[in-house]
Amino acid sequence: MTPRPGDPVPDFTLPDTSGADVPLRSNGAAATVVVFTCNHCPYALAWHGRINAVAREYAERGVRTLQICPNDAERYPRDAPDAMRARVEAGEFAGPYLHDGSQEVARAWGARVTPDVFVVDAGGRLAYRGAPDADHGDESLAAAWLRAALDAVLAGEPMAEPLTEPVGCSVKWRR
Amino acid sequence: MTIELLYWEGCPSHPQALAQLREALADLGHPDAEVVLREVETEAEAAELGFCGSPTIRVDGADPVPPPPGEPTGLTCRVYQLADGRYSPTPDAGLLRDGLRRLIATVEERRR
Numbered sequence: 001m002t003p004r005p006g007d008p009v010p011d012f013t014l015p016d017t018s019g020a021d022v023p024l025r026s027n028g029a030a031a032t033v034v035v036f037t038c039n040h041c042p043y044a045l046a047w048h049g050r051i052n053a054v055a056r057e058y059a060e061r062g063v064r065t066l067q068i069c070p071n072d073a074e075r076y077p078r079d080a081p082d083a084m085r086a087r088v089e090a091g092e093f094a095g096p097y098l099h100d101g102s103q104e105v106a107r108a109w110g111a112r113v114t115p116d117v118f119v120v121d122a123g124g125r126l127a128y129r130g131a132p133d134a135d136h137g138d139e140s141l142a143a144a145w146l147r148a149a150l151d152a153v154l155a156g157e158p159m160a161e162p163l164t165e166p167v168g169c170s171v172k173w174r175r
Numbered sequence: 176m177t178i179e180l181l182y183w184e185g186c187p188s189h190p191q192a193l194a195q196l197r198e199a200l201a202d203l204g205h206p207d208a209e210v211v212l213r214e215v216e217t218e219a220e221a222a223e224l225g226f227c228g229s230p231t232i233r234v235d236g237a238d239p240v241p242p243p244p245g246e247p248t249g250l251t252c253r254v255y256q257l258a259d260g261r262y263s264p265t266p267d268a269g270l271l272r273d274g275l276r277r278l279i280a281t282v283e284e285r286r287r
Contacts, residue, residue, distance in 0.1 A: 040252075040254065041251075041252055041254075042188075042252050042253065042254040042255065042262050042263055042264035043264055045262035046261065046262050046263060046264070075218075075249070076249070076251065077247075136263075136264070137261075137263060139261070168187075169185070169186055169187075169252040169264075170185045170186075172251075
């Protein structure tokens with residue numbers, strides 16, 4: 001069942017593009033951003049720079065960012081591990097890019113589209129779920145909703161808007 | 176002249192593309208041009224149509240903003256690149272208008 005704001009989020013460990021297992025939980029993280037994304041979706045690509053700019057900036061404040069590709073790589077070869085690795089090696093990701101080959105993590109989190117953004121507080125509870133900002137086509141928005149969520153979590157304050165509508169390409173489920 | 180908007184239901188960008196297409200047609204002096212909406216529902220249909228993703232616009236079968244050569248077909252969202260290099264789920268308005276102008280001129284030339 002999709003976690004709601006305030007709910008504990010489902011745990012996971014997934015491989016990164018080098019094959020190393022990366023757990024959701026990490027001691028000392030002030031917050032964790034989990035983004036279901038992919039290589040072939042124009043919405044994911046349009047928001048990618050903004051999301052990774054936030055990941056770089058907020059890493060200095062103890063925020064981890066885990067990006068996960070959940071798509072069926074057989075039907076969508078551009079989302080296969082080799083293509084993921086190529087992007088990581090090109091320096092396109094500010095943190096680990098994880099492969100959810102079984103799609104079990106995407107199902108457990110209720111991911112619907114790419115990108116689908118979740119912010120988790122230090123206690124492992126969901127603080128925000130939705131889009132990075134209001135318009136994939138307007139870079140000046142700078143992932144403002146994601147930034148607001150992180151600022152609230154880091155300040156220990158309640159979120160004004162803990163849920164927004166995620167916008168993007170549907171997750172490509174296996175048939 | 177047949178103007179089509181091919182789309183796949185799994186991608187949310189076709190209403191925006193339709194609005195862009197109608198605006199571009201109006202700019203080019205064809206505000207009442209009919210646009211045929213055509214849903215692509217299966218991978219086989221996508222392959223048969225050479226459908227590289229949703230949305231795809233065609234004028235008598237030709238794409239005003241052609242995909243790169245060798246682009247695979249399939250039920251997916253199409254990745255467009257705007258004139259400034261950014262990625263987008265819909266075509267660049269200027270490139271779309273220029274492409275439509277060229278294709279419509281070709282169709283009209285053929286008729287003469």
